[in-house]
Amino acid sequence: MNQSDQIASCDNPAVPIVLLLEIQQFLYREARLLDGEQYDEWLELLADDIHYWVPGVQARYRKDDAKFSVGRMAFFDDNLEYLKIRVARAKQPSAWAEDPPTRHFHLVGNIEVEKTENPAEWTVHSLILSNRHRTEDDEMEIKARRVDLVRRDQDGSLKLARRKVILQQTVLQSKNINTFL
Amino acid sequence: MSNLVVETTGREVPVAKAGEWVDAENGWIDRRIFWQDDIYALELERIFARCWIFVAHDSQLPEIGDFLTSTIGQDAVIVSRGEDGKIHTFLNSCSHRGNRVCFAEVGKARRFTCNFHGWSYGLDGSLKSVSRPQSYDGNANFDKAQLGLHPARVESYKGMHFACFDPAAPSLEEYLGDFRWYLDVILDNDEGGIEFIDGNIKSRLKCNWKFPAENFVGDSYHAPWTHSSALIAMFGKQPTMRPERSYHANVNGHGWEFGLDFIGNAATLNSPQIIEYLREQEAKFAERLGKVRSRMVGALSSANVFPNLSFLAGHNTFRTWNPKGPSETELHTWVFLNANAPQELKDEYRRGVMLTFSPAGIFEMDDGENFENCTSVNAGVVTRRQKLHAGMGLDSQIDHDELKGNVYQSQINEANQRAFYLRWADLMGAETWADVPVR
Numbered sequence: 276m277n278q279s280d281q282i283a284s285c286d287n288p289a290v291p292i293v294l295l296l297e298i299q300q301f302l303y304r305e306a307r308l309l310d311g312e313q314y315d316e317w318l319e320l321l322a323d324d325i326h327y328w329v330p331g332v333q334a335r336y337r338k339d340d341a342k343f344s345v346g347r348m349a350f351f352d353d354n355l356e357y358l359k360i361r362v363a364r365a366k367q368p369s370a371w372a373e374d375p376p377t378r379h380f381h382l383v384g385n386i387e388v389e390k391t392e393n394p395a396e397w398t399v400h401s402l403i404l405s406n407r408h409r410t411e412d413d414e415m416e417i418k419a420r421r422v423d424l425v426r427r428d429q430d431g432s433l434k435l436a437r438r439k440v441i442l443q444q445t446v447l448q449s450k451n452i453n454t455f456l
Numbered sequence: 457m458s459n460l461v462v463e464t465t466g467r468e469v470p471v472a473k474a475g476e477w478v479d480a481e482n483g484w485i486d487r488r489i490f491w492q493d494d495i496y497a498l499e500l501e502r503i504f505a506r507c508w509i510f511v512a513h514d515s516q517l518p519e520i521g522d523f524l525t526s527t528i529g530q531d532a533v534i535v536s537r538g539e540d541g542k543i544h545t546f547l548n549s550c551s552h553r554g555n556r557v558c559f560a561e562v563g564k565a566r567r568f569t570c571n572f573h574g575w576s577y578g579l580d581g582s583l584k585s586v587s588r589p590q591s592y593d594g595n596a597n598f599d600k601a602q603l604g605l606h607p608a609r610v611e612s613y614k615g616m617h618f619a620c621f622d623p624a625a626p627s628l629e630e631y632l633g634d635f636r637w638y639l640d641v642i643l644d645n646d647e648g649g650i651e652f653i654d655g656n657i658k659s660r661l662k663c664n665w666k667f668p669a670e671n672f673v674g675d676s677y678h679a680p681w682t683h684s685s686a687l688i689a690m691f692g693k694q695p696t697m698r699p700e701r702s703y704h705a706n707v708n709g710h711g712w713e714f715g716l717d718f719i720g721n722a723a724t725l726n727s728p729q730i731i732e733y734l735r736e737q738e739a740k741f742a743e744r745l746g747k748v749r750s751r752m753v754g755a756l757s758s759a760n761v762f763p764n765l766s767f768l769a770g771h772n773t774f775r776t777w778n779p780k781g782p783s784e785t786e787l788h789t790w791v792f793l794n795a796n797a798p799q800e801l802k803d804e805y806r807r808g809v810m811l812t813f814s815p816a817g818i819f820e821m822d823d824g825e826n827f828e829n830c831t832s833v834n835a836g837v838v839t840r841r842q843k844l845h846a847g848m849g850l851d852s853q854i855d856h857d858e859l860k861g862n863v864y865q866s867q868i869n870e871a872n873q874r875a876f877y878l879r880w881a882d883l884m885g886a887e888t889w890a891d892v893p894v895r
Contacts, residue, residue: 329816331657339563348655348791350816352807360689360726360811364818367685372825413828445561446786447659450824452816
């Protein structure tokens with residue numbers, strides 16, 4: 276393979292540019308589906324064994340325990356079944372708080388792709404900015420760092436197998452999270 | 457403790473109007489109490505600076521040096537386990553220039569040391585040392601014993617620690633009164649009591665703190681309507697609330713609305729293991745609590761300890777509504793379970809609360825929208841002249857052989873909300889605790 280087809284990442288062997296672009300497009304498309312509340316199509320991007328985790332982040336001293344950890348309270352600690360229940364609620368006509376709809380905006384950036392031991396799986400780092408507007412002047416913004424595991428499925432499509440979302444805020448500056456990050 | 461001063465005494469405020477703000481007898485609430493700065497300022501003094509405010513459960517601070525930070529009204533406090541093994545609560549503000557002395561929300565410490573001039577305080581808030589102490593040599597007004605961080609009283613009920621800044625307030629026992637009998641439904645249905653699961657989810661709502669507090673104290677009326685989407689997503693139908701088998705009960709402004717259906721709340725956690733556990737324990741609960749209270753353990757219900765500690769039996773979540781201004785509230789959410797319950801249920805409860813009653817939960821995400829809009833509309837001067845109707849169930853009070861406190865038939869009711877606002881008005885209009893009636 277020609278050197279120019281490859282992109283270097285700091286501690287991992289190079290990943291082909293074509294694959295990087297494919298994974299970028301996968302994340303951009305996912306963001307667009309979430310913006311459009313196309314949740315059924317979004318669910319199709321997820322692997323059956325998805326673990327979708329948004330832990331609560333705490334301001335702790337450096338010498339102390341981690342700012343987040345497994346088993347501690349979280350906003351999401353979901354498998355596919357839980358995610359489907361959330362989607363089922365969002366789709367109900369009686370989800371009064373969703374009508375008029377929230378105007379969603381998911382911005383994805385700083386995408387970095389790393390190889391893993393499994394040739395069909397990649398660790399993908401990215402930043403997410405979720406901006407939401409409601410009615411006239413209601414605005415909420417959530418910024419977070421994401422670490423995904425993206426997998427090449429047997430049918431050749433990419434699937435999201437793991438997602439860890441590390442919020443910037445320790446106190447969520449929003450009344451709710453009526454979207455996915 | 458002699459240097460404690462209650463600032464409310466003598467303050468020039470429209471206290472005579474407290475009775476006009478709340479007409480509990482006829483069920484009318486003045487909207488200005490959700491909006492006006494002067495009313496809010498008085499709330500901080502007369503409600504939060506003199507009521508018992510929940511600060512921590514015993515299991516959150518198991519070892520000496522464990523601490524967390526919280527607020528009582530808008531006063532920032534440190535809650536810590538001292539060398540004496542007791543829970544202490546004191547202001548998180550240095551006696552020298554007032555800087556915060558603790559910046560972490562939870563952790564373990566030996567001292568709380570100010571970043572500014574190095575004044576260092578012990579786990580009980582007492583001043584232990586300062587930098588360059590020789591600078592104070594011969595200085596008569598530098599008495600370390602007088603320069604500790606201002607303490608609150610701390611008392612506890614079955615592992616729940618409350619703090620109070622008013623030396624004249626009644627004991628926690630008196631403050632809770634017969635509501636303790638109801639609290640035992642969750643705090644003492646098993647000999648091991650409860651424990652909190654690690655972590656505390658925090659979020660901000662642009663609402664007055666009283667809207668969510670009154671929602672938990674008695675508003676089962678909103679559940680089938682507001683939460684229709686979540687109920688249909690989980691069950692395909694609405695829950696059954698039976699007027700003849702459900703109640704409002706309140707004591708001193710604390711209130712619980714409940715059915716006797718045993719598992720109505722717990723059923724929304726999406727966990728067969730939790731339902732199985734409750735069913736297995738049902739006979740034990742009844743032995744400990746009696747038949748009626750045992751039916752409340754996981755039932756369709758909600759409750760609030762005045763002013764701002766809400767909880768849901770069955771869901772096993774406690775939460776506090778911390779005021780940040782007349783139209784801003786910080787919600788702190790915890791999950792608990794019986795300490796003797798199988799530990800694999802920890803994840804079931806933790807994930808179940810996340811799915812239902814956390815900011816991303818399918819029930820709670822509809823509530824915030826309502827609370828915020830109930831608040832923000834009051835920017836309109838004509839709007840806030842219109843009183844709110846809180847008159848459901850005015851004639852529903854009953855005598856009940858077993859249930860304690862003021863009891864009302866049917867959980868679809870507003871009796872507890874009226875009791876909550878009446879207690880609020882009692883405190884707002886009272887110069888001292890001596891003027892606050894037992895309700």
